[in-house]
Amino acid sequence: MTLPAIKIDNVQKHFGALHALKGIDLTVQQGEFFGLLGPNGAGKSTLINILAGLLRPTNGNAAIMGHDVVSDYQAARLVLGVVPQELVFDPFFNVREMLRFQAGYFGRGKENDAWVDEVIESLGLSDKAYTNMRKLSGGMKRRALIAQALAHKPPVIVLDEPTAGVDVELRQLMWSFIRKLNKQGHTIILTTHYLEEAEELCSRVAMMKQGEIVALDTTANLLSKFAAKNLSVQLKSGHLPSSLLPMLKHQEATVFTLALTELNQVEFALSELRKAGAEVEDIQINEADLEDVFLSLVGGA
């Protein structure tokens, strides 16, 4: 049995009267591509900051590759790379210098330089390797920020909203590199607002709301469990009967989208429409996406 990459036991964090984390339990196995989703203020960043040692838990324990983040913090931080959410940089140095310093803080020396160069190249920073951090564009700063987290080649990588405000080209480049790292055995934990991104990349996700995990499963299971299909009907005439209102997800003019938990509800919906005398112009059945799961779990008050 290999050690879990991340093991979080009943972690609580209180800021005065605010209970930002109300007892989180979570285990992420080595090699996973794991997504942590939730609205602003759900506690995602608080949880990540506890893993990174930037915050101390009020209660509970967290360990990275078996090393407790408080009592064995040096070993825990050696195996962890964190991409912070804020676009921060050191204005005194160029990209390559910063990356070498960062690796040096982790005890890595010249033997690590080849890896630093690989990171620079993979993130499309080769042209900017000798450019001062201050002079980089926003997108380039973001790449440098990711590179800094990877400088010591950590087995566990946490990306806190890495694609906020990032253009499509960079997003693609970034994800192909992170995917490659994941294939090579690095564990990836990603927090994001972009649900398509999590759906596409993550094999397992946890959804957080107000300091608690409200769903934790494989992406596939969550999708099938919470909203199997969407049925869109466009009506030529008539109204949606009240018996179908509980299933209504949204309405755009005469197009009504109904959330189905099972496929045989299509029959029920159509017979109700017929009974109400509504004339159907068009029908579409779509796979639900993570956004539906997210909204059904997190969106409700």
Added chain:
Amino acid sequence: MSLINEQTRGVFTLFKKEVLRFWRVAFQTIASPVITALLYLLIFSHVLEGRVQIYDDVPYTAFLIPGLIMMSLLQNAFANSSSSLVQSKVMGNIVFILLTPLTYLQFFLAFLAAAILRGLVVGLSIYLVALFFVDMPVVHLSWVMTFAFLGSALLGTFGIIAGIWSDRFDQMAAFQNFVIVPLTFLSGVFYSIHSLPPVWQAISKFNPFFYMIDGFRYGFFGKGDISPWVSFAVVSTFLALLVVLSLKMLKSGYKLRG
């Protein structure tokens, strides 16, 4: 065995980064305090040379130089650690250091060593430039080196405390303008406290900067307002107190880790 291995490389790297940080802008961090000290030297020696005699065989210009060296050394040691910390806090890039396995003690040592180095480089530069203007004897080199080291360590440590405590540049500037500058100006940089009225002489003895400057000056001339051993004891005690305080702040994660 190499001095730098996996365990010590982290702290060496942080030290190197902190040194490069001021070295890259040496015009501002080294040349500018040297010029300022020279201006003081030119003006005060021009105005006061021949009018003020503190020790019988020491010209006023020579008397002034150790004070100016120490003043600049202290201010620059403080500026190095405090401005580096405040800047990386305001910019947010301090997170890159907080995410590493560096211990609080390593963090302290790297910032302190860089501050000491900057203080000593500024001090030595002023000394070398001053040699063009006046003969500077050094009677007790060991005292000169001891007080230069203790002074830059004390202010470097104070800079770490101020840097951690301050959330904004203006708060750090307040330390500089309301603590460091008044205490240095009132410590005997430009005069001997024996030339003061008795009340002010007594008050000056509560100023730790007085002991650093007097002990340092003793190293040059073999003369001072008080025994260098008393100064050594006072400065070492202050240094120990500030080191304990700053290590406590760093260990608790005060204002750095929530």
